[in-house]
Amino acid sequence: MKAFSSSILAAFSLARTAFSLATYSAVSGGPSFSVGLPLDSTISSTSAGTVYFSLQAPSTYQWVGLGIGSQMSGATIFVMYSDGNGNVTISPRDGKGHVQPDFNSTRMSGVTLLEGSGISGGMMTANVKCTTCQLDSTSTSTQSPWIAAWRSSGSAIDSTSESYSIQQHDYGSTRQFTFDLTTASIPSDSNPFISSTGSSNSGGASGSSSAAPTASSNSGGVSSGSSSEIPPEILNNFMRIPNYQKAHGVIMGLTVALLFPLGALAMRVVGSPVLHSLIQIISTCTLIAGFGLGVKLAQMTDLLYKSPGRAHTIFGTLITVLFLLQPLGGLLHHRLYLQTGGRTPVSHLHIWLGRAALICGIINGGLGLKLSQNTTGGEIAFGVVAGVMMLVYALSVLLKRKGARGQKARGEKTRRAGKWEREERMIERDAGSSRSRR
Template identity: 30%
Template sequence: MASVSNIHISQLATTIAINLPPNNNDINFYMTAPTYYSWVGLGFGAQMANSFMLMAYPASDGKHITISPRLASGDREPQFDRSYRVRLDGNSTVDGSYMVVSGTCFNCRSWAGGSLDSNTNNQPMMYALGPSTASGTSRIASNDQGVTLQKHTAYGRYLMSTIQATGYGGTGVLTSIDNQVNTGTQPVNTYGTNSPNGVVIGDHDTLGLAHGIIMGVATLVLAPVDVILGGGRLLASFPLIHAICSLFYLLLLIAGLGTGIKASAEYVATQHFSTAHQVLGFIAFFLGLVLLGLGIALHVGRALSSAGERGIVAVAHKWGIRFLWVLMLIEGGLGLQLAHASLGLMIGYIVFAGASFLAVVFVLACLWCIGGRRSRTRDGVRTAGIVDGGRGVFNTTPRKSVNSRKTSGDSEPVIIPDNRHPRYVEPSNGMGTLNKVLI
């Protein structure tokens, strides 16, 4: 009888088998899984924390396989450990719609935090499959053994007989097994009602998904509205709407920051918060807090009057809102790239974000033109009022005919008929033109 312990998970079309050579600490392994999944992994232990894993995915040429020995700490992404030596044999390849992984892990029966019991019929084991391209995740094709892997979409546990797996045979025995025959045990139901057959299918990175949805709504829905309402003239007309929109905007930023921090802690590439997406995210959040403070100062100080609209605080608030939105548009693209989103999703985001940006620019330009025309009209009216006692110099409306009045000292005003025109004549007393009198 072959010294093999294997399991076939029909729901996932996946087969896993091992062989334990006697008198050493090596492990011969064999895995096949559909290329529908981005990666396949075999874990030694009852839970992810402190377990040892072998994770495989297509190499950069799309034909060969990259194998990565990793150690898991808590519920975080297992981290590549170069102290373990793994060799793949010639059977390892991407064969049509399947990944075939066959090889030997040398001195891998013990690791920091655990070990493999070589004399039991109930050795706890785990398996997992990475998210598929159908879920919006781009296919992994890398030679990097430390590449970031997205959270599994299917996983399960089973018990393996290491007694049955111990013996000579090597990887050749493993690759000749019948995928439909299990010499090990079936997946065990350790997840309650979530795994009636011992398999969990449809598991997703819920934190990352929540973060993406929250920030998508904030960036592509609320932010454009906030930018338009904060443009000055509309702000003076609808201050309450702008305040409510800004409040929801800030709440979404807080929720996005919280889910982003929590999700970042699960992955090796993001747990140090040093990626461009994370750094810009923190900058955007604190800029949002500053803009909130400026907005409150504007309202409390009644600076949104005609004079306040041109104040430095109002200008900083208005342009700060616009800069924050542009920063968040860039943030969205960096986030999709960090999440290994599919090319179609990336293109869709770029098109939608670009269209939103152009639409907002167009609306702001229209508001500026309308406001400038009204301002020029008001300025023309004011200028006309200064000249000619408040009557426009180009005002051709005739004055109403009124009777003139003339007073002399404290005497009663004398009415001069409208058809009488004053004229000057020389007096007969010879006083000259200096003594002109009005008759």
């Protein structure tokens, strides 16, 4: 009888474990997350499999995200926001660093929004089943890394588009934490968030969970595993990214689209080598400052010579090198001009290299605006300034060439007129000499 009772207790304990969910609450009264793995799931860090998870947050939040991984770069991220019809949209995305994650249509094929999802009672909930997901750990890890972020300010998104462009999360609204997946077992491959065992259909942990939540010392919530905020030094770097983006974009935009063209016009229109040199020296200094900010920004976002920032960063580096070669070319051009009194091959190389660098710089500015997902107003402003300056420069080149051709034509006409006058005088002299001999 004693042995039989022990068996019953053991079976009951096992049943409780099988129905448990790992839970994490980021902030008191804020977002909460739950995860469960079917016993027969093949999910791991190397193979896709089934995982159930739930995101829940006040309906006043603009969006909430849950990610599989220890950091944004390389993470599998799921973003929840209102769809405008009383339900929610769940969007699977790939983390690329500290930029907006990209929608993954392939992963979406294995994502299902389950019963119990929606907006009700001031809360929005996404109960999700994913069969195309992989973990960043084994399925039995007691410290499986996950991340979370959210934006509590702003109006509701109200979109059914899974690729909707979201705004950056609020300051301090990010978390790195771990789930103890040994407490995240569910007995069958079915929705665990509306089970008859007492689990909540709002995305909370199952009422029969055997996982005892532990207080999170620095997140203000509870979790079935260990949890923490992002370390202050990492968070500070992360929150400085918008400032670096603005500084880099403004400095490089003004340098390439305004200052360098003005320097070229100073020589082309005003004809002042001193003014030309002064403006180009200032432009080169601002270029170096902007380039330094860009390199630091790319390092902070893990985009330096890496996708999706590969094109912008590589192109930007090459263009910067071209601009840095220009002062040397300018000095050689000036020195040879004084010696020869005209342009030399170095002169033409200097001029055309500068023009090529300007055009490439403007193109790369467009790539940077696209990468940073700048506002339409910012893109228009950059395009207008760059377009106007290029038009003015092109007109100055055409007008000066036309003036040079006219001057050359006038010189040729004068030369011919002088030649005719000399010939007429010689004829008159010869005629006078003939008359005097007679």
